[in-house]
Amino acid sequence: MPVPETDHISYQRSFYIEGGNFNYAGIVSTSIKSILKQMDFPGDVVRKCAIVCYESEINVVSYARKGVVNLTINPDTVQIEVIDEGPGIPNIDQAMQQGYSTANQKIREMGFGAGMGLYNIKSYSDAFIISSELGKGTRLLMTINIKK
Amino acid sequence: MKLRDVKEILDADVIVGDDKLDMEVKTAFGADLMSDVLAFAKAGSILLTGLTNDQVIRTADILDIAAIVLVRGKRANTDTINLAKELKIPILSTKYILFETAGRLYAKGMVGCVEKVDNASARN
Ligand SMILES: Nc1ncnc2c1ncn2[C@@H]1O[C@H](COP(=O)(O)OP(=O)(O)O)[C@@H](O)[C@H]1O
Ligand SMILES: [Mg+2]
Numbered sequence: 001m002p003v004p005e006t007d008h009i010s011y012q013r014s015f016y017i018e019g020g021n022f023n024y025a026g027i028v029s030t031s032i033k034s035i036l037k038q039m040d041f042p043g044d045v046v047r048k049c050a051i052v053c054y055e056s057e058i059n060v061v062s063y064a065r066k067g068v069v070n071l072t073i074n075p076d077t078v079q080i081e082v083i084d085e086g087p088g089i090p091n092i093d094q095a096m097q098q099g100y101s102t103a104n105q106k107i108r109e110m111g112f113g114a115g116m117g118l119y120n121i122k123s124y125s126d127a128f129i130i131s132s133e134l135g136k137g138t139r140l141l142m143t144i145n146i147k148k
Numbered sequence: 149m150k151l152r153d154v155k156e157i158l159d160a161d162v163i164v165g166d167d168k169l170d171m172e173v174k175t176a177f178g179a180d181l182m183s184d185v186l187a188f189a190k191a192g193s194i195l196l197t198g199l200t201n202d203q204v205i206r207t208a209d210i211l212d213i214a215a216i217v218l219v220r221g222k223r224a225n226t227d228t229i230n231l232a233k234e235l236k237i238p239i240l241s242t243k244y245i246l247f248e249t250a251g252r253l254y255a256k257g258m259v260g261c262v263e264k265v266d267n268a269s270a271r272n
Contacts, residue, residue: 025206030235047211054186054210110182111204112181116181
């Protein structure tokens with residue numbers, strides 16, 4: 001499939017994430033990566049999208065009850081929105097810092113929980129928005145530019 | 149060097165990817181922390197790690213890692229091996245410890261996919 005060239009949203013798809021189920025952690029990101037690859041996006045665009053999606057997916061599995069990933073492909077950007085229902089983040093500035101983590105042993109055994117996730121997500125995104133409501137959930141919006 | 153050379157140098161068993169040993173590999177990254185792999189590893193590198201769960205395979209897929217080398221004689225379970233087959237990611241297993249694995253490959257010309265991290269990403 002060629003890269004879409006219309007001036008409105010060209011592609012949108014949602015994916016569900018089950019919180020707490022480490023067996024499937026990463027499966028959404030693997031799918032999104034393969035969709036973008038099939039659409040022939042440049043390697044660095046695919047890579048950035050895959051990384052930000054994967055760290056976000058791991059966070060939903062690790063900390064929330066459930067979540068959804070909305071993939072939107074616009075003419076100039078790929079947007080990945082991750083919304084979860086969960087405890088929310090009490091202090092976003094603190095959570096964004098490298099090394100800050102509340103991860104349990106199980107998350108650490110998977111190779112995560114070093115407090116690098118949100119920092120990685122921000123640094124691989126061309127634009128990044130995070131908001132969170134205690135007791136409700138968290139929303140991340142990552143925008144990756146498609147340079148032509 | 150080729151993945152076949154990596155196998156010889158490390159006296160490694162090929163767990164997945166017997167058909168991919170002619171693949172050219174030039175750079176490597178070693179870590180047990182997947183977030184560090186995601187932060188620093190480059191596409192086409194091999195990943196040296198002591199972690200053996202599905203997340204290693206997923207991380208390798210996300211980054212287009214060429215192959216995974218499990219160190220310290222680690223073996224992956226059947227589900228994880230099947231995931232690697234499905235995603236077509238070769239897995240080798242060596243008895244050498246991470247330090248020896250890296251050193252032996254480096255001595256034969258393989259280099260890190262990054263040498264040093266920059267100031268912004270260095271941390272305590
Ligand atoms: N979706 C989320 N819901 C609730 N808390 C979260 C979420 N994402 C991140 N956090 C909190 O922010 C901290 C830092 O997250 P992150 O940077 O991904 O590092 P890590 O997951 O390795 O701890 C987590 O330990 C957790 O306390
Ligand atoms: Mg995380």
